[in-house]
Amino acid sequence: MMAVGNPKGTRDFNPTQLAKREYIQRCIESTYKKYGFLKIETPAFEHLDTLTGKYGNEGDKLLFKILNSGDFLSKVPPIDLIEKNSAQVIKQLSKKGLRYDLTVPFARFVVQHQNDIVFPFKRYQIQNVYRADRPQKGRYQEFLQCDADVIGTASLLPEIEFIKIYQSTFEALKLDDFQVFINHRKLLEAMALQVGLSENFTAFTVLLDKLDKVPLEKLQADFLKLGLKKQDISLIQSWMRPIPFNLEEIKKLNNTIHESNKLSEAIEELNFIASNVNSKNAHINLSLARGLDYYTGCIFEAKVPQSNIGSLSGGGRYDKLTDGFGLKNMSGAGISFGLDRIADVLEERNLWPKNLLETTQVLITQIDSSSLQDIFAIAAELRKKNIRTEVYPEAKKLKKQLEYANKQNIPFVITIGEEEKALGKFSLKDMISGRQEILSFEALINQIQKSI
């Protein structure tokens, strides 16, 4: 027999799990809607050209590529096969790839439909994305991203609203200890300038980003190798302290980072944002860099402490995302919640609301098939009253039918047999208390509606 199993990094969701995921989705989606975002969808796969080169070298390696159909090998020059030139061969074997995130497909969407879009365009999108990463805790190959982006304005209002969205969404999910970390690409540039590492900016930010996990002592050698002067090590250390996101603390950045155009621009922006948001659970984290190359302004990350699940959301401002598709001067900003990781955290902490799974409320049993007319009539009435009702499909032993109701957590069972028919009434069994009574239709509806 064929081995049964789903590919690594993917999951099946049973009804209970799906109800939990939909709960999270409702929390995020309703917040997005309240801020005026409109929903779009894009295909699961894109032209490979659309995706490659947008996520840096590491990102390109993690793209799932779709094999061309047909006799794809016949078109590959033999020399490329003999030399095992993967890069060349892949170009000829694959023209499509699964989307790696929702932001790049969105950029493509904006450029393609620019004449039909009203700017500034606020869109949200909740779809699966795919990464050929090695799976581990909190990391999957197929996972659901929940994006919101504003494109077509350089205003900082989106940044302000994203922080508010973080706060209200995490509160709705009962993750009260959430932390929002904020940094600014220009602050990072000012820092690099100060320690003379502007030439190695990307490598510098990668190391900074690691400081969250790895202590400075272990990274010291790497920093020095990059060209950092020994006396600046203590400076890096001082940058690592968490900074509350308020005007007073932002002002102090002038004392720890040398004056430069970049610095004053960043401070001006952060001031504006901070003066318009509640600073609750928000911090500036100068070591936050984020790997995706396309961020140019503010960058965000949200996580909960005491969990090794990683960040629950990331985002930031990008000025040139649509440039590659031929549309300039299209500044935008966005965030993305990782629904799967949020689900993992809620599972760890058991923070699910009760009764997420909307099971059947009333099961109608069959004693003998001659009662079917009555059964369908009462089922129709119950459904008219919005009571979730199902009829057991076979006239099996009552024991079996009750077992089914019990296993499915169905709270009420209606039985119509000879006795009930003679009285023109129905038996209603409360599966929680175990009590059963013979009632008229009106009394029965009353009884059910009272307790659900």
Added chain:
RNA sequence: GUGGCUGUAGCUCAGUCGGUUAGAGUAGUGGUUUGUGGUGCCAUUGGUCGCCGGUUCGAAUCCGGUCAGCCACCCCA
């Protein structure tokens, strides 16, 4: 892509020093005198011990390889 750990029934796991027909719990199915579930009792289905090879009289057990899963790194939601 690099490293570590683990593969025995649908699920969770025992299985001694290499020794007869590989076990338990749970889930499933049937029954417990047929119009009443949860807890009980009885019976019963279900396994090429991940796969391939080697050592041995004999392998779930030891060795090599391979595949899969998990965890960590890189990177990220």
